[in-house]
Amino acid sequence: MAKSQVAMKINGKTVEALVEPRTLLIHFLRDQLNITGPHIGCETSHCGACTVDLDGKSVKSCTVFAVQANGSDIVTIEGIANPDGTLHALQEGFRQMHGLQCGFCTPGMITRAYRLLQENNNPTEAEIRYGISGNLCRCTGYQNIVKAIQYAAAKLNGVPFQEAAE
Amino acid sequence: MNDMTPTAAERAEKLEGIGCKRKRVEDVRFTQGKGNYVDDIKLPGMLYGEFNRSPYAHARVTKIDTAKAAAVPGVVAVITAETLKTVNLAWMPTLAGDVQMVLADGYVLFQNQEVAFVIAESREAAADGADLVEVEYEQLPVNVDPLKAMAPDAPVIREDLKGKTEGAHGKRKHANHIFSWQAGDKAAADAAFAKADVTIREMISYPRVHPCPLETCQCVASFDKIKGELTLYGTFQAPHVIRTVGSLISKIPEHKIHVIAPDIGGGFGNKVGAYPGYICSIVASIVTGVPVKWTESRIDNLSTTAFARDFHMDMELAATRDGKLLGLRCYTIADHGAFDACANATKWPAGLFSIISGSYDIPAAYCLVDGVYTNKAPGGVAYRCSFRVTEAAYCIERAIDIMAQKLGMDPADLRMKNLIRREQFPYTSAFGWQYDSGDYQTALKKAMESVDYKRLREEQRQKREAFKRGETRELMGIGVAFFTEIVGAGPSRACDILGIAMFDSAEIRIHPTGSGICRLGTKSQGQGHETTYAQIIATELGIAADSITVEEGNTDTAPYGLGTYGSRSTPVSGAATAMACRKIKAKAQMIAAYMLEVHDDDLEWDVDRFKVRGNPERFKTMTELAWAAYHQVPPGMEPGLEAINYYDPPNFTYPFGAYICVVDIDVDTGTTKVRRFYALDDCGTRINPMIIEGQIHGGLTEAFGIAMGQEIHYDADGNVTTASFLDYFLPTAVETPHWETDWTTTPSPHHPIGAKGVGESPNVGGVPCFSNAVNDAFAFLGSTHIQMPHDHWRVWTAAEKLGLHG
Numbered sequence: 001m002a003k004s005q006v007a008m009k010i011n012g013k014t015v016e017a018l019v020e021p022r023t024l025l026i027h028f029l030r031d032q033l034n035i036t037g038p039h040i041g042c043e044t045s046h047c048g049a050c051t052v053d054l055d056g057k058s059v060k061s062c063t064v065f066a067v068q069a070n071g072s073d074i075v076t077i078e079g080i081a082n083p084d085g086t087l088h089a090l091q092e093g094f095r096q097m098h099g100l101q102c103g104f105c106t107p108g109m110i111t112r113a114y115r116l117l118q119e120n121n122n123p124t125e126a127e128i129r130y131g132i133s134g135n136l137c138r139c140t141g142y143q144n145i146v147k148a149i150q151y152a153a154a155k156l157n158g159v160p161f162q163e164a165a166e
Numbered sequence: 167m168n169d170m171t172p173t174a175a176e177r178a179e180k181l182e183g184i185g186c187k188r189k190r191v192e193d194v195r196f197t198q199g200k201g202n203y204v205d206d207i208k209l210p211g212m213l214y215g216e217f218n219r220s221p222y223a224h225a226r227v228t229k230i231d232t233a234k235a236a237a238v239p240g241v242v243a244v245i246t247a248e249t250l251k252t253v254n255l256a257w258m259p260t261l262a263g264d265v266q267m268v269l270a271d272g273y274v275l276f277q278n279q280e281v282a283f284v285i286a287e288s289r290e291a292a293a294d295g296a297d298l299v300e301v302e303y304e305q306l307p308v309n310v311d312p313l314k315a316m317a318p319d320a321p322v323i324r325e326d327l328k329g330k331t332e333g334a335h336g337k338r339k340h341a342n343h344i345f346s347w348q349a350g351d352k353a354a355a356d357a358a359f360a361k362a363d364v365t366i367r368e369m370i371s372y373p374r375v376h377p378c379p380l381e382t383c384q385c386v387a388s389f390d391k392i393k394g395e396l397t398l399y400g401t402f403q404a405p406h407v408i409r410t411v412g413s414l415i416s417k418i419p420e421h422k423i424h425v426i427a428p429d430i431g432g433g434f435g436n437k438v439g440a441y442p443g444y445i446c447s448i449v450a451s452i453v454t455g456v457p458v459k460w461t462e463s464r465i466d467n468l469s470t471t472a473f474a475r476d477f478h479m480d481m482e483l484a485a486t487r488d489g490k491l492l493g494l495r496c497y498t499i500a501d502h503g504a505f506d507a508c509a510n511a512t513k514w515p516a517g518l519f520s521i522i523s524g525s526y527d528i529p530a531a532y533c534l535v536d537g538v539y540t541n542k543a544p545g546g547v548a549y550r551c552s553f554r555v556t557e558a559a560y561c562i563e564r565a566i567d568i569m570a571q572k573l574g575m576d577p578a579d580l581r582m583k584n585l586i587r588r589e590q591f592p593y594t595s596a597f598g599w600q601y602d603s604g605d606y607q608t609a610l611k612k613a614m615e616s617v618d619y620k621r622l623r624e625e626q627r628q629k630r631e632a633f634k635r636g637e638t639r640e641l642m643g644i645g646v647a648f649f650t651e652i653v654g655a656g657p658s659r660a661c662d663i664l665g666i667a668m669f670d671s672a673e674i675r676i677h678p679t680g681s682g683i684c685r686l687g688t689k690s691q692g693q694g695h696e697t698t699y700a701q702i703i704a705t706e707l708g709i710a711a712d713s714i715t716v717e718e719g720n721t722d723t724a725p726y727g728l729g730t731y732g733s734r735s736t737p738v739s740g741a742a743t744a745m746a747c748r749k750i751k752a753k754a755q756m757i758a759a760y761m762l763e764v765h766d767d768d769l770e771w772d773v774d775r776f777k778v779r780g781n782p783e784r785f786k787t788m789t790e791l792a793w794a795a796y797h798q799v800p801p802g803m804e805p806g807l808e809a810i811n812y813y814d815p816p817n818f819t820y821p822f823g824a825y826i827c828v829v830d831i832d833v834d835t836g837t838t839k840v841r842r843f844y845a846l847d848d849c850g851t852r853i854n855p856m857i858i859e860g861q862i863h864g865g866l867t868e869a870f871g872i873a874m875g876q877e878i879h880y881d882a883d884g885n886v887t888t889a890s891f892l893d894y895f896l897p898t899a900v901e902t903p904h905w906e907t908d909w910t911t912t913p914s915p916h917h918p919i920g921a922k923g924v925g926e927s928p929n930v931g932g933v934p935c936f937s938n939a940v941n942d943a944f945a946f947l948g949s950t951h952i953q954m955p956h957d958h959w960r961v962w963t964a965a966e967k968l969g970l971h972g
Contacts (some may be wrong), residue, residue, distance in 0.1 A: 022290060031289075036206040037199020039431070041380040042464035046891035049380060077199030087197070095193040098860045102692025103196030104380045104431025110197065129899040136891070138380045138432050139692045141863030142899040 223884020263334025358493025381431025404729025517553025645939025654737025687727010869932025
């Protein structure tokens with residue numbers, strides 16, 4: 001199959017490559033570029049394990065062809081940390097609040113939350129739950145993921161994090 | 167001592183040992199996308215495998231033509247049953263004593279069964295090739311209903327067993343019959359029913375569901391022809407079992423098989439067994455001489471590897487008029503699909519189902535289970551459950567509610583009256599299980615007080631009156647469940663897998679500078695073992711948890727173990743860890759005595775050091791003793807500081823819990839809103855309360871999914887209609903309720919640190935609690951049992967049948 005030339009910015013670096021037109025963005029990232037943070041949990045766009053940030057939107061990279069991402073600016077879990085190398089407030093929050101177990105949904109979940117907090121920097125619990133409803137987790141029951149995102153929101157807003165009473 | 171000397175309590179806190187809400191070691195890599203899962207593995211020259219699968223549930227395969235598939239650019243080879251026969255691998259043994267087709271050998275028995283395996287240079291080419299394998303089928307009659315499997319005219323599923331009257335577990339009474347298994351005393355149970363004032367009987371079905379971890383099953387097989395060695399990376403909950411089974415069926419000597427389970431993206435029982443994908447990848451690597459990767463799709467996962475439950479239980483209870491339980495009888499049909507690929511201890515074809523008397527003092531009980539074949543995917547795995555405990559707990563907890571309804575008693579009162587009392591432990595049930603410890607009444611009382619149970623019942627009474635008056639269309643349901651688990655399989659007298667006793671192991675090496683490594687035969691799939699085993703060592707040896715590396719999943723370095731499932735890691739390997747620590751500590755004590763020039767008995771342990779009794783200024787810390795172990799051991803003693811322990815548990819452990827759920831149901835839409843869910847768990851000694859709470863949250867969410875919406879459903883032609891996330895319900899953050907957790911602590915008397923295991927409790931207790939809540943909402947209208955799952959359509963249908971829609 002004839003290959004197409006694509007160029008895109010991934011985690012701040014420009015990448016140029018030849019891809020088959022039918023190559024999915026997630027396979028391009030994982031198999032061709034060895035960016036294995038985003039995962040594959042289904043093939044129907046339900047689970048969100050493959051979520052990346054594409055031109056300022058949360059996108060399920062299993063539902064986008066690599067050629068469609070030509071010219072775009074992509075951030076994956078590998079590019080979430082702060083420029084100085086310290087962990088992003090979300091990465092810290094997920095650990096502090098025990099927002100992960102097997103870790104398979106985590107890259108997609110954090111990448112989704114990264115965009116969510118830019119869309120709404122002080123979301124309510126209901127807004128967080130709705131905002132991450134495109135990302136499935138089989139281990140945590142979401143409660144601690146919600147707390148992790150609240151922790152990160154507080155930290156990014158420079159206010160003390162207060163855990164809701166049980 | 168000056169004021170700067172840390173106190174014992176301060177030193178203990180720094181260790182982050184047992185009881186500490188230690189942050190997880192694993193999270194550092196997972197939050198940065200640096201986990202290492204099977205699909206992340208890429209070996210030089212690696213090929214990709216993909217299956218061609220059967221569109222039919224039952225058919226003869228009359229022809230397979232692979233020419234077009236082989237001609238696809240990039241396709242390297244196509245494997246069929248004929249290829250596998252050359253290495254005697256067209257069929258493979260299951261853990262349950264059955265055999266299973268690896269690739270269709272003359273016929274197919276369930277939809278999506280593996281027919282051919284295409285190996286190609288890319289995922290895409292493999293998929294193209296799989297599409298072009300041409301298969302001719304002759305359709306056969308289909309049966310997907312387990313209750314019809316033993317009818318005289320039922321289609322015969324397993325032609326290969328024709329005329330075989332003996333199965334792996336005794337006599338077969340029908341061509342589709344797998345096994346009969348019974349427990350308890352039938353005569354005693356019958357006598358109890360004969361004298362009872364009140365009896366109930368209900369057909370309680372637990373539908374077929376799927377563990378559905380977010381990562382599917384996958385492997386990379388790499389066969390080195392020069393060395394004759396196989397390296398197999400895979401999503402394995404039990405890596406050593408895979409190595410042994412792999413060696414037995416492939417004839418590759420066991421020392422030449424290296425099984426590596428890297429990070430696993432959830433297991434829940436899905437990743438215990440061996441699947442055709444593993445066998446085909448191994449053969450493909452042998453045939454091609456290069457590594458081969460197989461990655462299961464989600465549709466393949468939901469429709470072929472490892473379903474759970476599908477238990478249909480005809481349950482009876484007998485009681486006196488005032489609510490004392492006298493007897494239990496249960497007859498169960500277990501649907502195993504096309505092959506009995508159950509992942510139970512080998513002697514237990516129905517697992518530990520005879521825990522069905524639950525948490526109650528029932529003097530007489532009997533159960534009989536018949537396993538049957540149908541045209542459905544093979545399995546019968548323990549989905550977050552210790553071998554059929556989930557089915558048993560669901561059945562008894564529903565039955566208790568039905569009995570309470572018939573007696574006119576509050577279901578919590580009936581439970582309180584019949585719970586095994588604290589002074590009865592160790593308690594031997596009518597089925598012969600010896601429950602190790604418990605304080606059930608205290609737990610139920612605490613749960614009821616925490617939710618103000620009396621007030622909830624009063625509110626429900628008022629709402630029911632208002633409903634009858636037509637003032638509201640909402641019904642309130644209160645679900646109570648009290649469960650007892652039986653985990654930590656298991657004692658070698660009771661449990662083995664293919665003859666291997668179900669012990670587990672830990673090997674600990676303390677390095678000269680006082681840090682160390684612990685290797686185990688278990689394998690975490692999200693449970694946080696790297697964090698928690700280190701906490702056990704921290705408390706046992708006085709070495710900070712941060713100074714201990716925990717390693718699992720490499721059969722070359724880990725001691726032999728049976729893996730992680732059935733909540734067995736803490737009860738078995740956790741015990742092995744503590745016991746290995748105690749060997750190390752005993753040696754350290756001798757070294758300390760030598761260094762301090764006192765007798766061993768003159769020393770006492772103090773958090774992280776041995777000190778001389780009555781002279782606490784004279785001590786040797788574990789760090790000092792580690793160094794000494796490598797250069798200053800007493801004469802005659804071997805240098806070094808390490809130990810290994812293989813732990814054969816003396817008994818199972820019996821975690822328990824009391825759960826209460828409140829739901830509000832709109833009878834016109836069937837929508838159920840979970841207002842409140844309270845879960846009290848007692849898992850004995852609590853190693854890491856943060857991780858325990860996380861496990862409870864996750865298990866409850868799975869229970870919510872099962873009770874409120876999940877079913878692996880087949881139509882009459884055997885088409886699986888729920889094979890993707892479009893149709894198979896997985897709760898998102900929006901549907902998932904808020905969880906309230908609580909605990910009591912009743913240590914296990916026979917476990918070295920008193921821990922019982924907790925991972926499965928919330929799934930086991932959660933499902934009956936939700937189901938009881940929904941059923942309770944309708945109970946006052948005369949409804950006794952509504953089958954799961956309680957999705958809005960089925961709840962609406964129940965309301966319709968009760969005439970609630972006018």
